[in-house]
Amino acid sequence: MNMLKIVAVPMHKEGRKFVAAFAAISVVLGLIWDPLFWIGAGLTVWCYYFFRDPVRIIPQQEGLVISPADGVVSLIEDVVPPADMGLGDAPLTRVSVFMNVFNCHVNRAPVAGKVVEVVYHHGKFLNASLDKASVHNERNSVTLETANGTRIGVVQIAGLVARRIVCFVKPDDHLGAGRRFGLIRFGSRLDVYLPQGIAPLVAVGQTAVAGETILADLKGTQTALQGQPE
Known part of the structure; x- marks a missing residue:
């Protein structure tokens, strides 16, 4: 090596x-x-x-939702997504990945698709591991639409130390799965909103790798995983 x-x-x-x-x-x-x-x-x-930006091996199978961030899966819960993301008003499964100051902070697209919405919100700088950070913290929401019309939402959320969200994409851009779309300085979190009826393939406490860890399979019927610390 x-x-x-x-x-x-x-x-x-x-x-x-x-x-x-x-x-x-x-x-x-x-x-x-x-x-x-x-x-x-x-x-x-x-x-x-x-600020390291390592090469990642992106899964190539269609229908996979991959982690947009390095870190730990801190929350998995069903919540109504932000209205401006265009994901409807029904609860969706939200998978949150918390990044500490030692994680790689380059963010990657969870799926291949067209950028439909990019909405920036000013807000507070609460601890990003808290549930209420999704609502109260400064954040940037990106909605992607796959080739078959499925929409996935990904939100960059500033944290207690983070003071700057950077997004490289705009509406009508086309992204490949795992493509770099932004980063956050210094310590933060990303939320991914899965389509209705799609179960996550990760568990709370699991370590995720941006561009490599599979969060869900849009073509699968698996039930949510249960994790046990050991």
Whole structure:
């Protein structure tokens, strides 16, 4: 195994200015007191790591809903989706993936499809692991429509530390499954709204990998999984 590929993970371009700023501050601090330089250097490495953008192996089967984020599945519940997402007013299963400050924060499209809606909401910066963060926190909602007309909603939610949501797509854009569509700085959560009658294939507490972990199968009839910590 090539260790260089493990250590030197590509960084998303959104992180360049932050890494440069951390590095510059480290140099200035080092001029004041040598130990401060090493503290700054450590934070610079962390910043680079935060904005890492590793290659992912995207499942190619049709009908799969894949995780848009790295992190832990923190909530699975049936709720009425935000009205502006165009998903109707009936409760849908919402799968939430919570990202801490050590997770990769590049967000990927859960399905291939056309971007129907992109709606940004100003809001609070509560802990993103809380249920009420879906309603009260600053967030960006993206609705995708697959080739057969099925709609999937994905919401980027800012957290306690996160202060900036970045979205790269706009209505009428066409995305491939697993394509990068945005990121959030620093620590946050993503919600995925599944179509009515579709059961999740993950359980609360499970670790998800953006672009690789399968959240649901639009063509399947499986029932929701039950997880047991061990």
